[in-house]
Amino acid sequence: MKYYSTNRQAPVATLEEAVVKGLAADKGLFMPEAIKSLPQEFYGSIEQLSFQEIAYHVADAFFGEDVPAETLKQIVYDTLSFDVPLVRVKDAIYSLELFHGPTLAFKDVGGRFMARLLGHFIRKEGKKQVNVLVATSGDTGSAVANGFLGVEGIHVYVLYPKGKVSEIQEKQFTTLGRNITALEVDGTFDDCQALVKSAFMDKELNEHLQLTSANSINVARFLPQAFYYFYAYAQLKKIGKAENAVFCVPSGNFGNITAGLFGKKMGLPVKRFIAANNKNDIFYQYLLTGLYNPRPSVATIANAMDVGDPSNFARVLDLYDASHAAISSDISGTTYTDEQIRETVKKTYQETRYLLDPHGACGYRALEENLQPGEIGVFLETAHPAKFLDTVESIIGEEVEIPVKLQAFMKGEKKSLPMTKEFADFKQYLLSL
Numbered sequence: 001m002k003y004y005s006t007n008r009q010a011p012v013a014t015l016e017e018a019v020v021k022g023l024a025a026d027k028g029l030f031m032p033e034a035i036k037s038l039p040q041e042f043y044g045s046i047e048q049l050s051f052q053e054i055a056y057h058v059a060d061a062f063f064g065e066d067v068p069a070e071t072l073k074q075i076v077y078d079t080l081s082f083d084v085p086l087v088r089v090k091d092a093i094y095s096l097e098l099f100h101g102p103t104l105a106f107k108d109v110g111g112r113f114m115a116r117l118l119g120h121f122i123r124k125e126g127k128k129q130v131n132v133l134v135a136t137s138g139d140t141g142s143a144v145a146n147g148f149l150g151v152e153g154i155h156v157y158v159l160y161p162k163g164k165v166s167e168i169q170e171k172q173f174t175t176l177g178r179n180i181t182a183l184e185v186d187g188t189f190d191d192c193q194a195l196v197k198s199a200f201m202d203k204e205l206n207e208h209l210q211l212t213s214a215n216s217i218n219v220a221r222f223l224p225q226a227f228y229y230f231y232a233y234a235q236l237k238k239i240g241k242a243e244n245a246v247f248c249v250p251s252g253n254f255g256n257i258t259a260g261l262f263g264k265k266m267g268l269p270v271k272r273f274i275a276a277n278n279k280n281d282i283f284y285q286y287l288l289t290g291l292y293n294p295r296p297s298v299a300t301i302a303n304a305m306d307v308g309d310p311s312n313f314a315r316v317l318d319l320y321d322a323s324h325a326a327i328s329s330d331i332s333g334t335t336y337t338d339e340q341i342r343e344t345v346k347k348t349y350q351e352t353r354y355l356l357d358p359h360g361a362c363g364y365r366a367l368e369e370n371l372q373p374g375e376i377g378v379f380l381e382t383a384h385p386a387k388f389l390d391t392v393e394s395i396i397g398e399e400v401e402i403p404v405k406l407q408a409f410m411k412g413e414k415k416s417l418p419m420t421k422e423f424a425d426f427k428q429y430l431l432s433l
C-alpha cells in the first residue's frame with residue numbers, strides 16, 4: 001500500500017517510509033491510498049471473534065500488503081494483551097473502557113503497535129538508531145515511553161508542557177530512564193507539537209539524526225486506534241444493541257475520532273460520531289462556521305485534550321474532500337467548560353457510581369445531551385480517573401483507589417531536561433546528541 005500526503009506536494013511513500021518519516025516532506029500527514037471495505041461475512045459474525053482476531057482483520061486491511069502475515073499477527077496479538085470492555089453506565093449509554101493497558105489510557109493501543117512495527121522495520125533493514133520525537137499533553141507521552149521502553153535501536157524524546165500535565169502522567173514518562181528522555185518545555189502542548197514538526201522539516205537535523213514521530217500524525221500510531229471501534233461494535237452486537245450506534249469521542253488532536261471515521265469507511269455500521277471538546281473547541285467552531293481557526297490552547301482539567309491546532313483535522317478534511325456539509329453530516333460537536341466537566345463527573349458518580357475521568361466526562365455528557373430515541377451511545381473512556389487523582393478526588397469528595405499499575409509509576413524519581421519553546425534551542429540540543 002502506498003501513502004500520500006494530505007498536502008499532495010510530496011512523493012507517495014511506502015508503509016515503511018511513512019512510519020519511519022512520520023510526517024511527509026511537505027508537512028502533510030500520510031494517508032493510505034486505499035481504505036478497504038471489510039467483507040459482509042466479517043461483520044455478520046464479528047461478535048464471535050476475540051478482540052485480537054478482529055484487530056488482525058483490520059490491521060491486515062492496512063498493513064497486510066507490507067508486513068508478513070505471521071509478523072503482523074504477532075504484532076497485533078502482543079499489542080493487545082489487555083481487554084477493552086464495554087460497560088453500560090446508564091440507559092442507552094455505554095463506556096468503552098480504553099484504560100486497561102499498561103499506562104491506563106487509550107494511547108497504549110497505538111503506542112504499543114507502533115513500537116513493534118517500527119522495531120520490525122529497524123531489524124529488517126538494519127537501520128541506524130531511530131529517534132522518536134513525541135509531543136504530549138498528558139497521555140501520549142506515557143503510552144509511547146512505555147511502549148518503546150527498552151526497544152533496541154530506538155530513543156524516545158518526550159516533549160511536554162511544563163506544569164500542564166497531571167502529576168501521575170508526568171511520572172509515567174519522566175521516571176523511566178534508559179532509552180526515554182523527557183523534555184519539559186516552557187510552553188503549551190501546541191508549542192511542543194510545533195517543535196517536533198519543525199524538527200522533521202529541518203534539513204541539517206535530518207542529516208544528523210534519523211527522526212520520526214509517535215504522535216497520531218504517524219500512521220502506525222493512529223490507524224491501530226480503529227481496532228477498538230470494531231470491537232465495541234462486536235460487543236454491542238453480542239447484546240443485541242448494534243443498531244444505530246453513535247460513537248462519542250473526547251477529542252484533542254483528533255487522531256482517535258479519525259481512526260473511527262476510517263472504520264466507518266471500511267463498512268463499520270456506525271450511525272454517526274460526536275466530537276466532544278473541552279474549551280479548546282476549534283473543531284466545534286469549525287462545525288458551526290465552516291472556518292478552521294486554530295488558536296493557542298488553554299489549560300483545562302481535561303488536559304490531554306488541550307490542543308489548539310489539531311493535527312488530524314487535515315485527515316478529516318481529506319477523508320471528506322474538504323466538504324463542510326459532508327463532515328457535518330457524519331460528525332457533530334460539543335464543547336464543555338471545566339465547571340461542566342466537574343458537574344458531570346459528580347452527578348454521574350452520585351447517580352450511577354460510575355467514576356468518569358474528565359475526558360470521558362465530556363463524552364458522556366455529549367451523549368446525555370444529544371442521543372436521539374432509538375440510538376445507542378458509546379463514549380470512549382480514554383483514561384483511568386486515577387490518572388487525574390487530585391481533580392477527581394476534589395470533585396467527588398472521596399478517595400479514589402489507585403490501580404497497582406499506576407502506583408508503580410509513582411515510586412520513581414522525576415528526571416527531565418528543561419527546554420524553551422524556541423526551535424533554535426531544541427535544534428541545538430538535538431544536534432549535540
Ligand SMILES: N[C@@H](CCOP(=O)(O)O)C(=O)O
Pocket residue numbers: 135136137138139140141214215216217252253255256304305307311
Ligand atoms: N492528547 C494527546 C496529545 C497528542 O495527541 P496524539 O494522539 O496526536 O498523540 C496527549 O495526551 O498527549
